[in-house]
Amino acid sequence: MSAEDVLLDVLTFHIRRGRGERAAVLDQDGTTTYAELARSVEQRVRELRTAGVRAGTPVGVVMTARVRSIVDFAAANAIGAAVLVLQERMVAGERTAALSDFGAARVIGPDGIDGPRSRDRRHDESTFAVTSSGTTGRPKVISRAWAGTLRNSADFARTFGIDVDDIVLTTSPLGHSYAIEAGTFAVFRAGACQMVPEGPLSPARARTLIERHRPTILQTVPIVLDWWGRGGVARATPWRRCVSAGEALPAPAAARWRAEEVPVFDHYGNSELGQLTLDPDGGSLTAGVGRALPDVQLRAGEGSPAPVSARVTGLAPVRFEAGAPVPLADADGWVTTGDLGVIERDGLRLTGRGDMVINIGGNKVSPIEVEEVMRSLPGVEDCAVVGRHGPDGRRQVWAFVEADDVAFDAAALRRRAGEVLTSFKVPAVIRRVDALPRTGSGKLRRGLLIEDES
Structure with a gap:
């Protein structure tokens, strides 16, 4: 040295x-x-x-x-x-x-x-x-x-x-x-x-x-x-x-x-x-x-x-x-x-993490692309998108959003997202959270959102 x-x-x-x-x-x-x-x-x-x-x-x-x-x-x-x-x-x-x-x-x-x-x-x-x-x-x-x-x-x-x-x-x-x-x-x-x-x-x-x-x-x-x-x-x-x-x-x-x-x-x-x-x-x-x-x-x-x-x-x-x-x-x-x-x-x-790309019926969905669209919608302060299994066992796009509790309307957000995104990219489930889970440096802890199947 x-x-x-x-x-x-x-x-x-x-x-x-x-x-x-x-x-x-x-x-x-x-x-x-x-x-x-x-x-x-x-x-x-x-x-x-x-x-x-x-x-x-x-x-x-x-x-x-x-x-x-x-x-x-x-x-x-x-x-x-x-x-x-x-x-x-x-x-x-x-x-x-x-x-x-x-x-x-x-x-x-x-x-x-x-x-x-x-x-x-x-x-x-x-x-x-x-x-x-x-x-x-x-x-x-x-x-x-x-x-x-x-x-x-x-x-x-x-x-x-x-x-x-x-x-x-x-x-x-x-x-x-x-x-x-x-x-x-x-x-x-x-x-x-x-x-x-x-x-x-x-x-x-x-x-x-x-x-x-x-x-x-x-x-x-x-x-x-x-x-x-x-x-x-x-x-x-x-x-x-x-x-x-x-x-x-x-x-x-x-x-x-x-x-x-x-x-x-x-x-x-x-x-x-x-x-x-x-x-x-x-x-x-x-x-x-x-x-x-x-x-x-x-x-x-x-x-x-x-x-x-x-x-x-x-x-x-x-x-x-x-x-x-x-x-x-x-x-x-x-x-x-x-x-x-x-x-x-x-x-x-x-375009996303290699291990976080969501496969929807053979179609690849980038969480980053969906998050950018969701953040642009009225009332959404922040968003994290992950792939999770639905009731039938198939992979779905899930969006967790930080938004005002009173004004939150998941159906309205899905409709607005559908005006911008191809149908398979539109989140099947949109959940409101008070705060997204993060590390001490501010990075999203997406694993917690995937593991939480409640």
């Missing part, structure tokens, strides 16, 4: 450029400058080395909404350890399983360093590992080469346009790959400042913080962008731009921000490969997610949907199964993402 690939050296690079007193992180405890952050990381490096952490040592780092978690990660990275990022809200069983898969006996977190050093299973190189979102089952540990991960984040920062004067408000927990890679790593490579709020913020609380600190970029997910847009957050400060990722961005959610002249970008990435595309027209009805970032190559269907594959320079991702690393890339470096899509002139258009 070369010096330029160490996160600590990214911080000291900015200090040498005279940016030491500029803010690097804004959290609940206040502002931490680049110089203060670098000193804290150097001190933590000494403490971790005393505790026996060495190059290749696998460790879990619990990421909270505090700068000290960033210090822990950067210190372990500076030593050359293999770092598994752990989400703060992971239940004990999931955390134990992830650590076991990764071969890490020790956890670095708010309470110090836990676990005996004797059971660590040494890795060959410095790596960056995360757990998948768990939308379809138990979270899996995904590990990649560190140098390629940091380079991918730098590419995202340049392409999106983060600069040294930006304050980037990140709404997702730092334990999620999107928040730490397109957030923390990208922000530091740009020499900007990351604002990390504590816990989910209501629009009212968000406006208070935003009016005080004046962030310029919002990095978030569709559900928060929509919630804050309806709550007037788009008017709280002169936003330079915002980016949404994690799932398809509904057009109405983006429209509220564009009405305030805030550019909205859609972003496509995953735990296996990091950041893949950016679309400056996010929230369109086309489900387009934009062009590939530098060093990213994409393959998908031409004219009709096909599995999406991606190749990213220098990552070599693996998934740990029963403690053993299983390469995710084929012999030529291509990784299948699990999504379906079409390559078009303006980039990649996603």
Whole structure:
């Protein structure tokens, strides 16, 4: 690992450029400058080395909404350890399983360093590992080469346009790959400042913080962008731009921000490969997610949907199964993402998950297409579409919608959907829910909607 690939050296690079007193992180405890952050990381490096952490040592780092978690990660990275990022809200069983898969006996977190050093299973190189979102089952540990991960984040920062004067408000927990890679790593490579709020913020609380600190970029997910847009957050400060990722961005959610002249970008990435595309027209009805970032190559269907594959320079991702690393890339470096899509002139258009396509009498139905139509209907705030078995055992299209209880009329929604969709795509069942089930990062947990056969 070369010096330029160490996160600590990214911080000291900015200090040498005279940016030491500029803010690097804004959290609940206040502002931490680049110089203060670098000193804290150097001190933590000494403490971790005393505790026996060495190059290749696998460790879990619990990421909270505090700068000290960033210090822990950067210190372990500076030593050359293999770092598994752990989400703060992971239940004990999931955390134990992830650590076991990764071969890490020790956890670095708010309470110090836990676990005996004797059971660590040494890795060959410095790596960056995360757990998948768990939308379809138990979270899996995904590990990649560190140098390629940091380079991918730098590419995202340049392409999106983060600069040294930006304050980037990140709404997702730092334990999620999107928040730490397109957030923390990208922000530091740009020499900007990351604002990390504590816990989910209501629009009212968000406006208070935003009016005080004046962030310029919002990095978030569709559900928060929509919630804050309806709550007037788009008017709280002169936003330079915002980016949404994690799932398809509904057009109405983006429209509220564009009405305030805030550019909205859609972003496509995953735990296996990091950041893949950016679309400056996010929230369109086309489900387009934009062009590939530098060093990213994409393959998908031409004219009709096909599995999406991606190749990213220098990552070599693996998934740990029963403690053993299983390469995710084929012999030529291509990784299948699990999504379906079409390559078009303006980039990649996603049509759904390969494992979520609904087969209705031999006809293939894309949940994303149906969801876009349902969200455009009066009274529907959000929607999730899945395939479920009907009373006769045949597959049906089911739509779960967030809508007002008093005005909800399933029959009327079906009629309106039938004016836009081919008959086999129209949901056979439309159910109102108070809130769709989601992960901590805001992704839909479609598996719960499929499993709930009540």
